[in-house]
Amino acid sequence: MLSKPTILLVYTGGTIGMVKNFETGALKVFDFKKLLQRIPELKQLDCNIQTVSFDKPIDSSNMDVSKWAKIASIIENNYDFFDGFVILHGSDTMSYSASALSFMLQNLKKPVVFTGSQLPIGDLRTDAKENLITAIQIASLRHKHQPVIQEVCLYFEYKLYRGNRTTKISAEHFNAFTSPNYPALAESGVHLKVSSEQLLAESPDNDFTVSKEMDPNVVIVKMFPGISEAVLAAIVAIPGLKGMVLETYGSGNAPSEDWFISILKTAIANGLHVVNVTQCSGGSVNMGHYETSTMLKEIGVISGADITTEAAITKMMYLLGQDISNTDFKTLFETSQRGELS
Known part of the structure; x- marks a missing residue:
């Protein structure tokens, strides 16, 4: 019997990790170790989930090259122990981060899926649960014991895009991202449909490496x-x-x-x-x-x-x-x- 895939959930900051104090209306970061309590539906997924969080979660407006290197290091240090990675990130600079990580992670053979939300996870009408649950499900997809997705992606509002093809188009709508020049890699409806022909071709059998040297000049x-x-x-x-x-x-x-x-x-x-x-x-x-x-x-x-x-x-x-x-x-x-x- 094959073991369940193990997914590492990395929280960098952003609306998806917030809960609202209903008395004051203020948003605060919730403890990701209690994720299963907050979203019991995750227990239905056919995978094991572990979490790690930035010591000080940031607003994505404060994202920079040092924090990209931090995300890359987390993936590098855990690459051999997990079958996929889901990066929770604020939506404002998510396309920049997904693009940066796509270049920094060389010979990637596992899924790295960025996602976030427009409303906090505890909000009544939140989009956070669907985005998070489906992002984890996508990161868990296997075919002949190999990951279906082997690239850096971005999942938001029922669509999976190649991360470095995306741009944020709305500050209000749940459908916040688009990929103007490349089709979606997968679409979530009654069924999760993956467009295999759109996926990045498998990289050569070279070892996975991480390049953290990014010049901001x-x-x-x-x-x-x-x-x-x-x-x-x-x-x-x-x-x-x-x-x-x-x-x-x-x-x-x-x-x-x-x-x-x-x-x-x-x-x-x-x-x-x-x-x-x-x-x-x-x-x-x-x-x-x-x-x-x-x-x-x-x-x-x-x-x-x-x-x-x-x-x-x-x-x-x-x-x-x-x-x-x-x-x-x-x-x-x-x-x-x-x-x-x-």
Whole structure:
């Protein structure tokens, strides 16, 4: 008889781990060791659940590279002892964290599922229970004694997405996330339906490793009509700046004025990595399709294709943390590492 899969639940912070004091209305973190008392339905799942929590759970607005390294370390230290991991996280920066972890966890062969909620776990109308129960169920899925999911995912409101393909679209609705350029990996209804053809292909038989070197000397610049020469010049002159994600119009278009191209050309020549992503909610950068993006391509701006801004900035941090040349950086960025671009 096969043993039940064992899932490690990692609480970093966020609304999902809160309970409300019904007298004062204030929210407070509840003791995750008493999780089964709070959600007795978990006992019906065909798996064993253990929990670990950040010593001081954080609002996800305070997430940073050191805390990504902490999550990665928890997974690394427990990788051989658990069959899957569910990361409970605040929704505001969850897409950034899921993207970052997808790059940090190399040769991953087990599920890492991020989830959270819009309402606290003790709220009468909470979405926390369904998100948590199904995320654990997904992390427990097996086929021929192997995990069905072998990548970093995000589960929210009946849909499982590839983590580095997601973006948060609503601060109010339970359906808070979308994956604009890649289909859902699974959908929860009366039955849990997994789209096997959408899953990341199994990684080679290399050992699981964790890369915690993430370089935060990066910036996101969103194009807008009227952006000034002084502002862009000041940004590229930031001491220690190594990378810029440029959110451009449509399929990768930006101003074609001489000053704009000149600033970027000089910055790139001085070693700044500039990646072009679209500020549209869906679609892809196609530099050279219009005249206004041809010059960007010629001066060495890197194409982000259909990558999300969240995945672009975390991939940039990850690649900058590796010891690679400028030429290799461009090649690696424009090549899918974890299914983050098509």
